[in-house]
Amino acid sequence: AQSVTQLDSHVSVSEGTPVLLRCNYSSSYSPSLFWYVQHPNKGLQLLLKYTSAATLVKGINGFEAEFKKSETSFHLTKPSAHMSDAAEYFCVVSLTISNFGNEKLTFGTGTRLTIIP
């Protein structure tokens, strides 16, 4: 079984200050982990992914995340928030359906990021 816990349902930061969105995961297997962003009434866009290579993963728009196996965490960070970062962020863990090689994604409940001007 696998699961994802996003520790904060809402995060508010001032423009220009750092962003930290927390995620812990549980997986019986070596996981693949992702962060997706969803802007209001839009689809999901992939920010970054971890698939057992480098533990520090850089994504789009200045975001990065660090895979820490000992802490079972995959927190998302950005040094300086921009107004356009306001959105819903989902931490996702995948389970490889081994017979077929593809992934079933398990989503966290989301963190709504608000940027204060």
Add this chain to the structure above:
Amino acid sequence: NAGVMQNPRHLVRRRGQEARLRCSPMKGHSHVYWYRQLPEEGLKFMVYLQKENIIDESGMPKERFSAEFPKEGPSILRIQQVVRGDSAAYFCASSPPSIRVVQYFGPGTRLTVL
């Protein structure tokens, strides 16, 4: 290369009607996934299909819901006799036939049941 296409983007149905949601995967992608997002919740996996095959439907409700991905044409998620609780955003994702690849999501279909 066009992204994942879903239509309609918005669908309104009255209780008891049928809803058909369509998904065209990205070019070269033969794997399709459907997810449902209820208000204020994350996405929940429903079904995983390859061309002409349902691989994993463990997230599909046992009744009224069905999915297909024919040899030609888009994948269809069909909901019969809709109820108010079916109101949600339904997202389709696609991926190529390789392991540990990224799923690319469509813009979603927002179903409202009156």
